[in-house]
Amino acid sequence: MSFFTSFPNNGYPSFPARGGPFTGASSSSEGSGSGPAMTGEPQFDIFEWHPAYQSCQRYFLDHAQHDNSVQALAALINICLPFQWTSNPLTGSTGPVLHSAGPASYNLPWPRHGPVPNSRGQPPPVWVSLVPYIRRLIITGFDTQGVLHGFFGDDWRKGIGPVHECERRNYLFAAKSVGWAKVKYQYDMSPHESVPFLKPLQDVQLAEIEGAEKTWSQWLAMEDWMVGPRAPDVDDPVQGSARRRES
Structure with a gap:
């Protein structure tokens, strides 16, 4: 038996929600656009x-x-x-971390003699x-x-x-x-x-798709330098339809 056959959802692994912090609603769509x-x-x-x-x-x-x-x-x-x-x-x-090499770390510009404490000495x-x-x-x-x-x-x-x-x-x-x-x-x-x-992408709602479409059309306009005084009218249904066909 392969690893993925023990998981539902068409072969994709899904984490079991049983106790611990992974409880509550299973849909992310309720949080999208909130x-x-x-x-x-x-x-x-x-x-x-x-x-x-x-x-x-x-x-x-x-x-x-x-x-x-x-x-x-x-x-x-x-x-x-x-x-x-x-x-x-x-x-x-x-606590300070010097020269961190972790993939999500951020190296703050500490002074040579160590981090400067805050008003509480921390x-x-x-x-x-x-x-x-x-x-x-x-x-x-x-x-x-x-x-x-x-x-x-x-x-x-x-x-x-x-x-x-x-x-x-x-x-x-x-x-x-x-x-x-x-x-x-x-x-x-x-x-x-x-x-x-x-x-x-999971649990996508229509409003999320429409918002992405609008922003994508704005990016297509940017590629064509249709910005500033040349920006297309986003409320024009003809232009909007043309943009969707191009995408």
Whole structure:
């Protein structure tokens, strides 16, 4: 018996929702579009979003990555958690990390004599990008509400929800732009963290498709330099139909 025959959904592995953090609704569509996107939405407030994103970072580093369910899923989709990095592993969200070589790490410009403490005498928090993990969950079909909550905590809707929405759209664009092999290449992070499988975007709603179509038409206009004073009328049904035929 092959590995994938023990999983449902047409041969694609699906993580069993049994206890642990992976509980709750199984559909990601209910979370899609629940808040303003990061791009193209005037109501998006970066200062309101950022504390929630930091909360997701802390939860991911301090709690989620040490949970057995998260570790099992990370192994299945072949992505290292911060505490598993071979160079300067991160076990929590506090304390400086110098010259980190992890795939999602960010090397802050520490002074020569060490990190500058804050007003309370504490070192600045570690900064780790959550985007690689969001992307890997999306392309493998595991970006359900239960899994996102398990990875990023109670603030996941406000914190990583906008990023999740953008990355789902980016996945649609990647699939429309190039073939399977190049899409996989774009999402492979390193030779030892390559994507084990790609799954079509899950639980897509009509509003999400229409939003992606509108943004894709804007990109086609950009390719033709139809921007600024030459920008097409997005409300013109004739131009919109022509653009869809071109795509």
